[in-house]
Amino acid sequence: xxxxxxxxxxxxxxxxxxxxxxxxxxxxxxxxxxxxxxxxxxxxxxxxxxxxxxxxxxxxxxxxxxxxxxxxxxxxxxxxxxxxxxxxxxxxxxxxxxxxxxxxxxxxxx
Amino acid sequence: xxxxxxxxxxxxxxxxxxxxxxxxxxxxxxxxxxxxxxxxxxxxxxxxxxxxxxxxxxxxxxxxxxxxxxxxxxxxxxxxxxxxxxxxxxxxxxxxxxxxxxxxxxxxxxxxxxxxxxxxxxxxxxxxxxxxxxxxxxxxxxxxxxxxxxxxxxxxxxxxxxxxxxxxxxxxxxxxxxxxxxxxxxxxxxxxxxxxxxxxxxxxxxxxxxxxxxxxxxxxxxxxxxxxxxxxxxxxxxxxxxxxxxxxxxxxxxxxxxxxxxxxxxxxxxxxxxxxxxxxxxxxxxxxxxxxxxxxxxxxxxxxxxxxxxxxxxxxxxxxxxxxxxxxxxxxxxxxxxxxxxxxxxxxxxxxxxxxxxxxxxxxxxxxxxxxxxxxxxxxxxxxxxxxxxxxxxxxxxxxxxxxxxxxxxxxxxxxxxxxxxxxxxxxxxxxxxxxxxxxxxxxxxxxxxxxxxxxxxxxxxxxxxxxxxxxxxxxxxxxxxxxxxxxxxxxxxxxxxxxxxxxxxxxxxxxxxxxxxxxxxxxxxxxxxxxxxxxxxxxxxxxxxxxxxxxxxxxxxxxxxxxxxxxxxxxxxxxxxxxxxxxxxxxxxxxxxxxxxxxxxxxxxxxxxxxxxxxxxxxxxxxxxxxxxxxxxxxxxxxxxxxxxx
Numbered sequence: 001x002x003x004x005x006x007x008x009x010x011x012x013x014x015x016x017x018x019x020x021x022x023x024x025x026x027x028x029x030x031x032x033x034x035x036x037x038x039x040x041x042x043x044x045x046x047x048x049x050x051x052x053x054x055x056x057x058x059x060x061x062x063x064x065x066x067x068x069x070x071x072x073x074x075x076x077x078x079x080x081x082x083x084x085x086x087x088x089x090x091x092x093x094x095x096x097x098x099x100x101x102x103x104x105x106x107x108x109x110x
Numbered sequence: 111x112x113x114x115x116x117x118x119x120x121x122x123x124x125x126x127x128x129x130x131x132x133x134x135x136x137x138x139x140x141x142x143x144x145x146x147x148x149x150x151x152x153x154x155x156x157x158x159x160x161x162x163x164x165x166x167x168x169x170x171x172x173x174x175x176x177x178x179x180x181x182x183x184x185x186x187x188x189x190x191x192x193x194x195x196x197x198x199x200x201x202x203x204x205x206x207x208x209x210x211x212x213x214x215x216x217x218x219x220x221x222x223x224x225x226x227x228x229x230x231x232x233x234x235x236x237x238x239x240x241x242x243x244x245x246x247x248x249x250x251x252x253x254x255x256x257x258x259x260x261x262x263x264x265x266x267x268x269x270x271x272x273x274x275x276x277x278x279x280x281x282x283x284x285x286x287x288x289x290x291x292x293x294x295x296x297x298x299x300x301x302x303x304x305x306x307x308x309x310x311x312x313x314x315x316x317x318x319x320x321x322x323x324x325x326x327x328x329x330x331x332x333x334x335x336x337x338x339x340x341x342x343x344x345x346x347x348x349x350x351x352x353x354x355x356x357x358x359x360x361x362x363x364x365x366x367x368x369x370x371x372x373x374x375x376x377x378x379x380x381x382x383x384x385x386x387x388x389x390x391x392x393x394x395x396x397x398x399x400x401x402x403x404x405x406x407x408x409x410x411x412x413x414x415x416x417x418x419x420x421x422x423x424x425x426x427x428x429x430x431x432x433x434x435x436x437x438x439x440x441x442x443x444x445x446x447x448x449x450x451x452x453x454x455x456x457x458x459x460x461x462x463x464x465x466x467x468x469x470x471x472x473x474x475x476x477x478x479x480x481x482x483x484x485x486x487x488x489x490x491x492x493x494x495x496x497x498x499x500x501x502x503x504x505x506x507x508x509x510x511x512x513x514x515x516x517x518x519x520x521x522x523x524x525x526x527x528x529x530x531x532x533x534x535x536x537x538x539x540x541x542x543x544x545x546x547x548x549x550x551x552x553x554x555x556x557x558x559x560x561x562x563x564x565x566x567x568x569x570x571x572x573x574x575x576x577x578x579x580x581x582x583x584x585x586x587x588x589x590x591x592x593x594x595x596x597x598x599x600x601x602x603x604x605x606x607x608x609x610x611x612x613x614x615x616x617x618x619x620x621x622x623x624x625x626x627x628x629x630x631x632x633x634x635x636x637x638x639x640x641x642x643x644x645x646x647x648x649x650x651x652x653x654x655x656x657x658x659x660x661x662x663x664x665x666x667x668x669x670x671x672x673x674x675x676x677x678x679x680x681x682x683x684x685x686x687x688x689x690x691x692x693x694x695x696x697x698x699x700x701x702x703x704x705x706x707x708x709x710x711x712x713x714x715x716x717x718x719x720x721x722x723x724x725x726x727x728x729x730x731x732x733x734x735x736x737x738x739x740x741x742x743x744x745x746x747x748x749x750x751x752x753x754x755x756x757x
Contacts, residue, residue, distance in 0.1 A: 022667055023631055052656070054663045055726035083656040090733040091726050 017049035020057030041073025048079035078106040129281040148261040149231040156247035156259040189262035195255040374409040393649030397491040401581035402608040412439025413604035429548040430484035461486040462533035473529040481526035494540040509545040542614030552603035581609035657734040664727035
């Protein structure tokens with residue numbers, strides 16, 4: 001899995017490429033936790049190139065979301081493909097998290 | 111200007127040297143000649159006075175003597191005159207106001223000694239008065255006394271200085287004149303060189319797309335200057351022209367090469383599109399599994415494979431290798447493959463018939479005398495019988511009961527050699543589970559850095575290890591092995607493999623994946639890959655694949671984490687079946703009794719703060735699968751999942 005970072009104003013965009021599963025979830029967690037401890041509190045997770053996510057990956061996302069909520073930050077997620085969107089819908093994540101269709105829309109919402 | 115300053119400094123130094131030398135030499139000369147003159151003058155005067163005043167002195171006519179010497183003191187250069195008598199007393203002098211003590215002291219001694227000193231001049235220094243050339247002339251051989259004449263040396267010195275000064279001034283004038291002239295002269299010579307230097311310096315930054323832009327100044331140099339500088343200018347101009355031409359040629363060559371490369375890439379794509387690449391090619395035919403791969407060495411190559419149904423029960427499959435490489439081989443490959451396909455459409459085709467016809471066609475107009483080795487087989491999928499013809503190609507391997515053997519050749523000629531050839535047929539039979547593996551010599555003749563070949567033996571051994579694998583996995587492993595063998599050595603020939611695994615007539619055999627995995631993450635990863643392949647091989651729809659993958663992921667992770675209280679290794683069994691368009695999966699583990707369905711579903715309506723991190727896995731499984739059931743059998747947990755494709 002590849003994680004790349006971009007900046008757009010004070011928003012940190014994190015693009016995931018590949019899968020967030022049992023093996024790679026800890027890398028995702030470490031990267032995102034690092035961003036939080038560096039003081040970024042506006043994160044946008046771009047899942048356009050994310051082909052797969054399981055419950056462990058969801059757990060990481062939830063944890064980051066809770067932390068940001070706690071520190072008055074913002075977490076948004078964008079560009080989910082169909083299967084991943086379904087996963088988010090089933091687990092109710094799409095209603096408790098801010099999910100947008102595209103990166104531009106997400107950035108505007110910040 | 112550096113050349114110029116150099117030359118200038120040289121001239122200045124030279125000039126300074128000359129001026130100094132001249133001045134020094136002339137100063138010395140003047141000094142000497144003037145001194146000589148003064149000395150002789152002094153001597154003449156002294157002697158003259160001495161001779162003419164002998165009587166006067168003897169008569170003691172001092173007034174007259176004084177008058178005489180007063181006259182002589184007027185002569186330029188004469189500083190003083192005095193006369194001393196036999197006793198050494200000075201009787202007449204011209205000193206003003208009085209005789210210096212030093213003179214007195216000096217005069218007396220040599221008269222007292224009675225030395226008749228000659229007229230040898232002496233250089234004396236009188237305190238307070240200066241330097242003088244002193245001459246003493248004897249009167250009557252010294253008996254009557256001496257006449258002393260002193261010449262003023264400062265006179266000489268002043269004269270020298272004045273002359274030297276005038277000289278230096280003149281020299282300076284000439285110097286500036288020379289410098290002025292030299293400046294123009296050197297400039298004149300140096301200027302063309304400077305211009306040329308500038309010109310070549312700018313050459314490096316020039317944009318050569320325009321024509322040679324030779325400044326007029328340079329051209330003038332080239333035409334007007336006949337010295338070495340003119341030659342230099344000519345060379346530079348010629349050089350610039352050559353550079354320009356060279357760059358133009360280079361541009362053209364590069365553009366041409368890029369064109370060819372892009373055309374070759376397109377040709378590669380066209381070639382690759384001629385070969386069936388979609389696998390599994392016949393997902394609805396469960397009697398066999400077939401997979402093939404072609405890796406070209408260059409952009410375009412001469413290997414091919416093909417397969418198609420002659421009718422409902424007969425599958426024709428073939429592999430071929432055109433002699434040679436590159437564009438000629440690829441063109442011939444396109445021709446051969448098209449013929450092969452077209453021939454299959456005729457009535458009652460057989461393997462030998464197809465090859466005979468293809469051979470006939472390509473031999474007919476075979477000007478470049480290229481040939482193609484080929485193997486063609488027709489399998490009756492109801493029985494597993496294969497009828498085949500081998501036209502000079504590497505004999506395929508049959509993998510049967512875990513053994514790998516070589517399929518006997520039919521002894522036939524390669525295609526394209528002779529126009530009318532009869533091709534023979536041989537037969538063999540595959541039992542369910544058997545494989546037939548076709549390959550080209552790009553596999554067996556792959557080289558490593560020690561110039562060793564991969565060889566048929568190695569391939570045979572490898573196929574033995576893969577006897578139970580699906581064709582896709584077999585090909586993947588073989589190619590991986592060949593690549594590992596060659597290492598850094600580049601691929602020199604096309605690598606082609608086709609594997610057909612017979613599974614028996616329909617209805618009895620259902621695609622199944624049975625796996626044992628240990629409770630470790632590595633095994634989970636491996637299982638995911640196997641599952642992915644199984645789904646792809648049997649044409650499971652993409653969206654179903656995702657759901658199955660996620661569900662199994664969650665189930666297995668759960669088992670690995672919770673089913674075992676100890677740190678021991680345990681095995682998990684998974685049986686996946688694709689039957690009647692349904693995916694049925696059974697997961698069996700020998701851990702503690704654990705019914706995942708009993709765990710509370712997370713409340714997905716909770717807000718972000720209220721949500722617990724947990725319980726998501728089983729929730730997902732329940733929603734992704736159409737049916738989910740659990741049962742405990744003796745000491746095992748069995749979880750059954752069923753999923754259907756969504757419309």
